[in-house]
Amino acid sequence: MVGVGAGIGGGLVYLGLHSIQHLAFGYSEGSFLEGLLEAPPVNRVVALVVAGIVGAVGWYFLRAWGRRRADHAVVSVEAAVGGKRMPGLVTLLNAALQVVIVGLGASIGREVAPREIAAWWASWLADRAGVSARERRILVACGAGAGLAAVYNVPFGGAVFAVEILLAEISFATVLPALATSAIAALVARLVVPANPLYVVEQVPLHPQIVVWAILAGPIVGFAAVGFVRLTRLAQNHRPKSWGILIVMPLVFAAVGVASLWLPAILGNGRSLGQLALSASLPVVIILVITLVKTAATVGTIGAGAAGGTLTPSLAIGAGLGLTLGGVWQLAWPGEPLAAFALLGAAAFLAVTMRAPLTALLLVMEFTNQGPELLAPIMLCVAGAVAVGYVLERGRVTGVA
Structure with a gap:
């Protein structure tokens, strides 16, 4: 269930990001850079100004809400792995703002959004299932890794991310669920995420x-x-x-x-x-x-x-x-x-x-x-x-x- 939810979340992030890009720059095929070059140059400035306004207003109110109520503050994936609860609405809004500004051209990575969504989903499932604190920690970390695996179609990299960075523990108890959740998430997300590599690079010989x-x-x-x-x-x-x-x-x-x-x-x-x-x-x-x-x-x-x-x-x-x-x-x-x-x-x-x-x-x-x-x-x-x-x-x- 963690893997399926992470795959759906990663797929939605991918669709949302590309829909915003296509809408903002008026292209339907090709890469983001090709779309930028085909659109009028002024679109880039307009899109970034809109991104700045949307992001500023959105995060201003989101963070002000968190300052007024501690249980509504944004919780990072690392903190969630450590045991903190991720508020659902705040987490989803924070991820949505990231998708919007990156889709409009902001110069920052998109990978945190699917990780946060998947970690929140895993946390919610773990709480409902009544698992132990250690099992919850493993599930949340594996969910975050699966979110990364889903949005980039990198099942192995997502699994290792969970084990090496979030859990810092190599054992059957961590490796097996990490591999399973990332594999499932990548397969689910592949319904919308292209299976081809993210970068087109020639096979380089060794000299x-x-x-x-x-x-x-x-x-x-x-x-x-x-x-x-x-x-x-x-x-x-x-x-x-x-x-x-x-x-x-x-x-x-x-x-x-x-x-x-x-x-x-x-x-x-x-x-x-x-x-x-x-x-x-x-x-x-x-x-x-x-x-x-x-x-x-x-x-x-x-x-x-x-x-x-x-x-x-x-x-x-x-x-x-x-x-x-x-x-x-x-x-x-x-x-x-x-x-x-x-x-x-x-x-x-x-x-x-x-x-x-x-x-x-x-x-x-x-x-x-x-x-x-x-x-x-x-x-x-x-x-x-x-x-x-x-x-x-x-x-x-x-x-x-």
Whole structure:
């Protein structure tokens, strides 16, 4: 039942998001970026302004409600796994606001919405079934992972997300329900979610230069990812309180919309930039500029008070950074397809921002439908990035960094 509910929730999020995109930008086929390019450029600014107003008003009242009544405050998935109860109406409204603003082009991830919906459903079921506290914790975590699996069609990645990040426990009691719920959710959501990979990427062969690059670039990507994490954390801690969101969010969103007149790939959850980088569709310098602006747009969106995730933005930024470093590397040792560098950069950057190397590795492999050919260099790059991230974050806690 948890898997079925998560699959339905993920499917509804997918349908809602794409319906809003098609309505806002007037396209019926093709990718989000293709729709943006076909629509009049002014639509991007108008859509972002509308997103800013809707998000600001919605979250202002939702959070004010939570401040007046503690039992109506938004509860995160992590807190729900820890035992807190998720209020149904508030959770659904919070998820709906995320879907609306991302559909209108806000620069933030969509993956939190299906996770919250599925976690709330699992929590509700667990309470009705009268299970133990430990069983409830496992079901809520598995529900959240299944929501991720459903909306992106990544059953293995969703299961590992639940086990590695939310539960941090590998046992029969966690792995079996995680695998089952994510598999069921992905199958149910497949009624509306396409079965094809999220990104179209050529099968990249293994060459010696990518192995050497993976060892050298991993720490660099890890350093950049830690910087992104600290920026988003700073933005989260300084987002506007109370009525300030009514001013800040529309202004920030309007600024992102204006920037998209020249760089449309910065809009949305990051899939557009990720696809451009993973297919090396544009010159490296242009991809780098889009990556930098996308980073600023995502941090600004979080700082403006929007709720959402950083999964796909992180993957996109990592792919852009990997492509850039790969372009420089090719000047000294040419021969490797640029897509390989973007792929490794995406996995390494995502591993640090999620603090979950296994989940990041599996998600990137499922997103791009890559075979085992590049598994070893991806693991090397991820290991180097995560090691640097661990050292820097530990140093920050202890006061060294």
